[in-house]
Amino acid sequence: MMLLLRSLTSGSLCRSSWTRSCWTHSPGWMLHRSSRPPGGTVAQIWTLAQRAARQQPRPSGLVLRQLLGPMAVLSVSARLLCRSARCDADVNNNSRQPHAAAGPDFNWHVLWEFVKPQLLALVCAVVLAFGAAVLNIHIPLMLGDLVNVVARYLREHTGNYVQEIRGPALKLLTLYGVQGLLTTGYIILLSRVGERVAADMRKTLFSSLLRQDVAFFDANKTGQLVNRLTADIQEFKSSFKLVVSQGLRSLTQTVGCFVSLYLISPKLTGLTVVVLPCLVGAGAVIGSFLRKLSRLAQEQVSIATSVADEALGNVRTVKAFAMEERELQLYSAEVQKSCDLNENLGTGIAVFQGLSNVALNCIVLGTIFAGGTLISSNEMSPGDLMSFLVASQTVQRSLASISILFGQVVRGISSGARVFEYLSLEPSIRLAGGGRIPYHSLTGRVDFMNISFSYPTRPGHEVLKRFSLTLPPGKTVAIVGESGGGKSTVTSLLERFYDPTSGVIMLDGLDIRTLDLCWLRGQVIGFINQEPVLFASSVMENIRFGKPEASDAEVMEAAKQANAHGFITSFPDGYHTVVGERGVTLSGGQKQRVAIARALIKNPSILVLDEATSALDAESERVVQEALDRATRGRTVLIIAHRLSTIQGADLICVLSNGRVVEAGTHLELLSKGGLYSDLIRRQRASGHS
Ligand SMILES: Nc1ncnc2c1ncn2[C@@H]1O[C@H](COP(=O)(O)OP(=O)(O)OP(=O)(O)O)[C@@H](O)[C@H]1O
Numbered sequence: 292m293m294l295l296l297r298s299l300t301s302g303s304l305c306r307s308s309w310t311r312s313c314w315t316h317s318p319g320w321m322l323h324r325s326s327r328p329p330g331g332t333v334a335q336i337w338t339l340a341q342r343a344a345r346q347q348p349r350p351s352g353l354v355l356r357q358l359l360g361p362m363a364v365l366s367v368s369a370r371l372l373c374r375s376a377r378c379d380a381d382v383n384n385n386s387r388q389p390h391a392a393a394g395p396d397f398n399w400h401v402l403w404e405f406v407k408p409q410l411l412a413l414v415c416a417v418v419l420a421f422g423a424a425v426l427n428i429h430i431p432l433m434l435g436d437l438v439n440v441v442a443r444y445l446r447e448h449t450g451n452y453v454q455e456i457r458g459p460a461l462k463l464l465t466l467y468g469v470q471g472l473l474t475t476g477y478i479i480l481l482s483r484v485g486e487r488v489a490a491d492m493r494k495t496l497f498s499s500l501l502r503q504d505v506a507f508f509d510a511n512k513t514g515q516l517v518n519r520l521t522a523d524i525q526e527f528k529s530s531f532k533l534v535v536s537q538g539l540r541s542l543t544q545t546v547g548c549f550v551s552l553y554l555i556s557p558k559l560t561g562l563t564v565v566v567l568p569c570l571v572g573a574g575a576v577i578g579s580f581l582r583k584l585s586r587l588a589q590e591q592v593s594i595a596t597s598v599a600d601e602a603l604g605n606v607r608t609v610k611a612f613a614m615e616e617r618e619l620q621l622y623s624a625e626v627q628k629s630c631d632l633n634e635n636l637g638t639g640i641a642v643f644q645g646l647s648n649v650a651l652n653c654i655v656l657g658t659i660f661a662g663g664t665l666i667s668s669n670e671m672s673p674g675d676l677m678s679f680l681v682a683s684q685t686v687q688r689s690l691a692s693i694s695i696l697f698g699q700v701v702r703g704i705s706s707g708a709r710v711f712e713y714l715s716l717e718p719s720i721r722l723a724g725g726g727r728i729p730y731h732s733l734t735g736r737v738d739f740m741n742i743s744f745s746y747p748t749r750p751g752h753e754v755l756k757r758f759s760l761t762l763p764p765g766k767t768v769a770i771v772g773e774s775g776g777g778k779s780t781v782t783s784l785l786e787r788f789y790d791p792t793s794g795v796i797m798l799d800g801l802d803i804r805t806l807d808l809c810w811l812r813g814q815v816i817g818f819i820n821q822e823p824v825l826f827a828s829s830v831m832e833n834i835r836f837g838k839p840e841a842s843d844a845e846v847m848e849a850a851k852q853a854n855a856h857g858f859i860t861s862f863p864d865g866y867h868t869v870v871g872e873r874g875v876t877l878s879g880g881q882k883q884r885v886a887i888a889r890a891l892i893k894n895p896s897i898l899v900l901d902e903a904t905s906a907l908d909a910e911s912e913r914v915v916q917e918a919l920d921r922a923t924r925g926r927t928v929l930i931i932a933h934r935l936s937t938i939q940g941a942d943l944i945c946v947l948s949n950g951r952v953v954e955a956g957t958h959l960e961l962l963s964k965g966g967l968y969s970d971l972i973r974r975q976r977a978s979g980h981s
Contacts, residue, residue: 396708396712397704397705397707397708397711398708398711398715401711401714401715402707402711405488405491405492405495406484406488408487408491409483409484409487409488412480412481412483412484413480413481413484415476415477415480416476416477416480416481416484416539417477417539419473419474419476419477419480420473420474420477420481420539420543421543422473423470423473423474423477423543423544423547424543424544424546424547425547426466426469426470426473426547427470427543427544427547427548427551427685429466429551430463430466430467430470430551430685431548431551431555431685432551432554432555433459433462433463433466434463435555436459437456437459437460437463440455440456440459441455441456443455444456477539481532481539482532485528485531485532486528486532488528488531489524489527489528489531489532492524492527492528492710492714493520493524495714496519496520496524496710496713496714497520499713499714499716500516500520500713502718502721503713503716503718504718504719504720504788504789505783505788505789506719506746506747506748506788506789507716507718509746509747509748510747510748512597512600512601513597513600513601513604514593514596514597514598514599514600514601515593515594515596515597516713517596517600518592518593518596518597519593519709519710519713522589522592522593522596522706523589523593523706523707523709523710524706524710526589526702526703526706527703527706527707527710529699529703530699530700530702530703530704530706530707531703531707533696533699533700533703534696534700534703537696538696538700541689541696542689544685544689545685545689547685548685548689556670558670577639577642577643577646578643578701580639581636581639581640581643581701582701582704582705584632584635584636584639585636585701585702585705586705586708586709587632588629588632588633588635588636589702589705589706589709590709591625591628591629591632592629594625594628594629595622595625595626595628595629598618598621598622598625599622602618602621602622640697640701643697644697719790720787720788720789720790720808721808727801727805727806727807728806728807728810729799729801729806733798733799733815733896734764734765734799734896735762735764735765735799735896735897735926735927736761736762736763736764736797736798736799736800736927737761737762737785737796737797737798737897737927737929738759738760738761738762738795738796738797739758739759739760739761739781739784739785739794739796740759740794740795740796740797741757741758741759741793741794741795742755742757742758742759742781742784742791742793742794742795742796743755743756743757743758743791743792743793743794744758744777744780744784744789744791744792744794745792746780746789747789753792753950754777754780754950755777755780755781755784755791755950755951756949756950756951757794757951758777758781758794758947758950758951758952759794759952760781760945760952760955762897762927762928762929763927763942763943764927765925765926765927766927766928766942766943767923767927767928767930767938767940767941767942767943768927768928768929768930768941768942768943768944768945769929769930769931769932769938769941769943769944769945770929770930770931770932770944770945770946770947771932771935771938771944771945771946771947771968771971772946772947772948772967772971773948773971776947776948776949776950777947777949777950778901778931778947779901779902779931781929781931781947782818782899782901782929782931784796785803785816785897785899785929786811786812786816786818786899787803787804787808787811787812790804798811798815798897813893814893814895815895815896815897816895816896816897816898816899817837817890817891817893817895817897817898817899817926818890818898818899818901819883819886819887819890819898819899819900819901819919820886820900820901820902821901821902823874823882823883823885823886823889824873824874825870825873825874825877825882825885825886826870826873826874827869827870827871827872827873828869828870829864829866829867829868829869829870830850830855830859830862830865830866830867830868830870830885831843831846831866831867833870833874833885833889834846834849834850834885834888834889834892835892836889837849837888837889837890837891837892837893838892838893841892843866845892846866846888846892847866849888849889849891849892850866850884850885850888852887852888852891852918852921852922853884853885853887853888853891853918853922854884854887854914854915854917854918854921855881855884855885855887855888855918858881858884859885870882870885880912880914880915883915884914884915884918887915887918887919887922890922891922895926896926896927897926897927897928897929898922898923898926898927898928898929899928899929899931900919900923900928900929900930900931900932901931902931902932902933912934912937916937934975935971935972935975938958939958940958941957941958942957943955943956943957944956944957944958944961944968946961946966946967946968946971948967953966953967954966954967954968
């Protein structure tokens with residue numbers, strides 16, 4: 292400081308390299324290098340003041356340049372963020388089918404719901420942040436006082452220098468210390484709020500996805516959904532934390548120092564108001580464009596992820612067909628598109644920052660003269676200039692952070708919108724929500740009454756047409772028919788994966804739509820299909836999936852019933868054997884028996900077997916069939932069968948063709964009819980499948 296003032300007095304700083312470099316750089320440069328020591332610009336301002344006082348016609352608008360530039364950027368940034376948050380009207384309204392060309396709306400109300408539980412911490416953080424900002428108002432003013440004391444000492448050379456500056460210097464040090472504490476406090480608090488909000492969001496999104504009905508998953512790719520859970524929340528979390536910590540700090544510092552600037556020179560500060568509307572308008576246009584680009588880029592990333600997800604998830608099929616190269620090409624093409632979009636986004640953000648610089652430089656030209664006039668008319672003292680400069684330096688530093696934050700915030704808001712979209716999505720078939728649980732024990736009678744149905748993804752294609760069928764209690768009913776005739780669809784409707792377009796399904800005389808879905812799926816219906824999917828955990832955990840509260844003994848009992856106990860105990864780790872992803876370390880027959888045990892452990896009244904043995908070889912089929920015969924005793928059973936030999940003992944066989952029941956009866960009755968069923972039997976015998 293002493294050195295600076297000496298230099299000022301001697302005028303040597305006018306020739307310093309700092310001064311020269313400040314003259315030759317734009318405000319944009321200053322924004323991004325605002326960490327430079329303020330001394331150079333202090334000297335520059337001082338020199339300007341001296342020149343103005345001597346009525347030199349040299350540039351005098353640097354003061355305004357320091358002030359107006361950052362102020363304008365602040366306004367533009369703030370406005371852009373608001374615009375980003377609101378999102379345009381051209382967003383895709385089809386919330387079930389996100390499309391790369393547009394995105395969902397950012398819902399502030401949803402964000403508020405996540406922030407609300409953290410409100411106390413947030414309020415404390417905001418209070419601390421504002422405390423720090425208020426102190427920021429004083430720092431430049433006190434610095435100005437200190438400069439005035441030092442300047443006076445240098446001019447008059449009276450008294451003890453240390454004693455002269457001790458008071459203001461100690462005040463300043465205390466202020467710095469308190470401000471540091473407040474800043475640390477609010478950053479810690481805000482960072483915690485951010486982490487907790489993101490964690491809550493992740494849990495809620497996962498729960499919301501799990502709540503969706505099957506039709507939702509028909510329409511959305513798993514890879515894209517997983518991307519929302521991972522990449523989008525990650526992006527949103529980063530933005531949230533940055534905005535609430537760095538952004539809020541920068542904003543409060545800017546506001547605090549802006550007040551300082553106003554206190555120092557209302558005239559200089561007031562001039563900014565004139566230029567704001569133009570910058571705000573331009574910023575809004577660019578912001579809207581960048582937001583759309585950001586959405587496209589993020590959607591494209593999730594498309595690429597879903598390609599990789601599909602290839603890796605079906606890696607055996609990919610390898611069996613030697614399609615690695617093709618999958619790589621597909622993935623590379625999607626990644627390249629995403630890369631191009633992100634490059635464009637980066638360019639857009641760079642253009643935005645570049646344009647800000649150009650705009651600010653233009654403003655500087657206009658303000659040089661106004662600033663010079665103020666200085667030459669002695670409306671500002673040297674101390675004021677010092678204070679003004681320090682305040683404007685802080686504003687610059689803060690605005691530099693805000694301008695860097697801008698790109699992140701645009702991405703964060705897009706990600707947030709994509710996450711929120713699924714949070715508020717209500718499934719048409721609800722898992723919970725007031726459904727009945729009959730108090731009497733079920734007989735297990737099921738009536739399909741005049742069911743018509745089209746899949747939501749193919750509304751024009753009617754799969755079932757006025758389909759009616761009764762499953763008598765404790766009896767076995769088989770549905771057979773040509774491929775694509777709608778057999779599996781019947782089981783999906785019974786499980787309420789979908790609701791019929793028209794008609795009713797009754798369970799013990801009760802419309803299943805009125806029943807508690809968790810109870811229906813969890814306790815009433817046991818489902819075993821052709822390709823059972825196991826989870827990558829132990830055999831024990833996989834069987835227990837059917838009844839989480841089951842004891843080890845219950846698990847083993849179910850495994851015995853399913854003919855699985857023998858092979859499980861032959862493994863070195865027994866029931867603790869980990870089965871690999873989707874159960875890849877088990878054979879088809881073993882997987883099927885674990886799946887049967889998983890279904891049996893809940894002791895369901897109704898058992899649905901959708902081609903449960905059709906993928907097995909003869910020996911596996913025999914063991915599995917034995918388990919199934921045991922499992923079906925005393926239950927209402929619906930069998931979807933390809934191999935007609937497995938259903939000849941069924942109490943009723945129903946032949947489905949083109950969504951309609953065309954024949955029904957026992958095996959012998961249908962054979963004697965000589966209709967479609969006997970045709971199917973004949974064809975299977977001819978092909979050696981029966
Ligand atoms: N999730 C779905 N979305 C749209 N259409 C579907 C869906 N699942 C099946 N379909 C269509 O519904 C029709 C009936 O399919 P379903 O699986 O019920 O037939 P299936 O009789 O069980 O056939 P298969 O014996 O070959 O298994 C088919 O035309 C099929 O393409």
